[in-house]
Amino acid sequence: MRTRLQSVKNTRRWRSSGLVILATLLLSACGDWALIEQVPPWERGQLARPEMAWDPDPMQAALRQHIYFSKEATAGAASAGGGGCGCN
């Protein structure tokens, strides 16, 4: 009885691990081949628009960041590593 139970458990374990492997393979297949498509260089006109940039206006971004870290009294508070010590 115990052996049979053991074998059923083993089969279930194998099935579940098989499912996990299958799911991983499917997901990686989706990620690598199906969903992600590289935009060819000549079709990047929309991506090159100024409003698509992280900081459309670098001067304004620098000013905002300066105001931010001055208020917070931290260096690189917005994005850079470190900060928080108020020692700028």
Place this chain on the structure above:
Amino acid sequence: MKQIQAMIQGKPCRRSVMRAMLELLLVGVLLAGGPRTTLAEASVMAPMFSLPALQGGEAVSLEQFRGKVVYLDFWASWCGPCRQSLPMLDALRAEIGNDRFEVVAINLDEKPEQGLAFLAQFPVRYPVLFDAPKQTPRDYQLQGMPSAFLIDAQGYIRLAHTGFKPADIEPLRAAVLQLIATHPTPGAQHAN
């Protein structure tokens, strides 16, 4: 086709390694100073095309320029470095003259009006073509914008370049002059 990609990525063909080493040795021993660009071996033929001019009119083919050194430039109105490259290429063509050298530009904008508006700001005297189906960038396996290929008088790609900065113009001038010196007779191909 893999050879074009290798050329863009700057990987020399295996056959040319020994020759390149010899050339480097010779250059090192015999010559001094001056900007210099290593030209690839004449082994990859430039893919042919026949495209209409951006301003409209008859189709222009690459074959028409056989016998001349051709700088094939892929550009688009949204490409930042093209604002610098187009005027500089126009000046280079004016300086070298178009009897043995020609700049051929292919505009890759979605609509021709975008390219025309750009040219109104940065006018050039060399032929500018428009590729609506975008087949030439696939044939030339473009890796970025702008991209350019220096094609010798026999139609072989001798240099592939991605991107542009003003400092690139000097090595380009040297490469063009080097290629012209290799084929000094203008229109030699037409005589055949």
